[in-house]
Amino acid sequence: MAEFVVHGPFEIPVRREPRATLIDQVALEAKFWENSGCRARRGCYVFGLRAGGGITPFYVGMTVNSFEQECFTPHKLLKYVEALARRKARTPVMFFVAEDGPGRPNAAAIAKLEQQLIDLAVDQNDDLLNIVGTNTEPIIVRGTLGPHHGRASEVTRMFRRMMGLPEEKRVPVPHDDEQDTVLQSQVPSVVTQTSSEG
Numbered sequence: 001m002a003e004f005v006v007h008g009p010f011e012i013p014v015r016r017e018p019r020a021t022l023i024d025q026v027a028l029e030a031k032f033w034e035n036s037g038c039r040a041r042r043g044c045y046v047f048g049l050r051a052g053g054g055i056t057p058f059y060v061g062m063t064v065n066s067f068e069q070e071c072f073t074p075h076k077l078l079k080y081v082e083a084l085a086r087r088k089a090r091t092p093v094m095f096f097v098a099e100d101g102p103g104r105p106n107a108a109a110i111a112k113l114e115q116q117l118i119d120l121a122v123d124q125n126d127d128l129l130n131i132v133g134t135n136t137e138p139i140i141v142r143g144t145l146g147p148h149h150g151r152a153s154e155v156t157r158m159f160r161r162m163m164g165l166p167e168e169k170r171v172p173v174p175h176d177d178e179q180d181t182v183l184q185s186q187v188p189s190v191v192t193q194t195s196s197e198g
Contacts, residue, residue, distance in 0.1 A: 002099065002106045002109030002110075002113075003099075003100040003101070004043055004044070004097045004098060004099055004100060004113060005097070005098055005100050006095060006096070006097050006098075007036065007037070007038050007041075007095065007096040007097075007098060008036070008093065008094055008095035008096055009048065009050070009055060009093035009094065009095050010032060010035060010036045010038075010093060010094050010095075010096075011032075011091060011092070011093055012028075012032060012047075012080075012092040012093060012094055013027035013028060013031060013032060014084070014092060020081060020084070020085060021081070021084040021085070021088075022077075022081060023072065023077055023080055023081070023092070025072065028072060033068060036067075036094075036096065038067050038096040038098055039066065039067065039068045040066045040067075040068065041066065041067055041096060041098035041099070042063050042064055042065060042066055042067065042098065042099055042105050042110070043062070043063070043067075043096065043097050043098040043099040043110055043113070044060065044061065044062045044096075044097040044110060044113050044114045044117055045060070045061050045062070045063075045067055045070075045071055045094055045095065045096050045097065046059070046060050046061075046094070046095045046097070046117060046121065047059040047060075047061075047071075047076075047079075047080055047083070047092065047093075047094055048092070048093050048094075048095065049083060049084070049087050049090035049091065049092055049093070050090060050091040050092075050093050051087070051089075051090045051091075055093060056087070056124065056125050057120075057121035057124055057125055057128065058079075058080075058083040058125065058127070058128060058129055059076070059079050059080070059083065059128070059129045059130060060114060060117045060118045060121050060128070060130055061076065061114070062110050062111060062113070062114040063110075064105040064107045064110055067096055067098075071094065079129045080092060082129060083127075083129060086127065097113065097117070118130055142156070143156035143160075144156060144159060144160060144163075144165065
């Protein structure tokens with residue numbers, strides 16, 4: 001069983017330039033990594049912007065090498081600067097969800113955790129900057145996932161019970177001046193793609 005530990009939030013040092021707010025890479029080495037203690041750890045990380053008492057996630061990434069090697073590459077820095085441009089006067093922070101224990105990294109568990117964190121983050125922020133892993137095209141399985149009409153078959157009911165899905169709920173809706181019954185699943189109909197990259 002893979003276990004992870006959350007560290008943070010750690011404030012990311014910035015430079016306020018006339019046209020943009022940039023990550024201060026000199027201060028990263030001098031302060032950020034020393035304060036976090038996560039330089040050589042691996043797992044997932046979440047970049048967010050803090051305002052008042054709340055933090056909004058903007059990017060989720062993963063690494064099987066080390067956070068220091070992954071979190072502030074040029075590609076990632078561009079995403080962070082984009083987030084700072086969208087939400088001005090906010091403080092950038094980083095959470096590390098580090099794999100617990102020594103030994104070889106569990107790449108499969110880290111990738112699975114990244115997708116779970118992306119799913120959670122996109123629910124909190126529609127402007128999440130991840131491209132991979134945020135597909136929101138709805139997928140419908142008749143009688144199982146998504147809205148459906150008519151009475152479910154015995155096969156469908158058996159399948160729902162096997163998968164631990166809640167019972168159907170009948171919802172009256174207006175139709176041609178009458179009330180028809182629509183069977184709607186109480187299970188979200190969005191299935192996202194597995195991400196191999198943050």
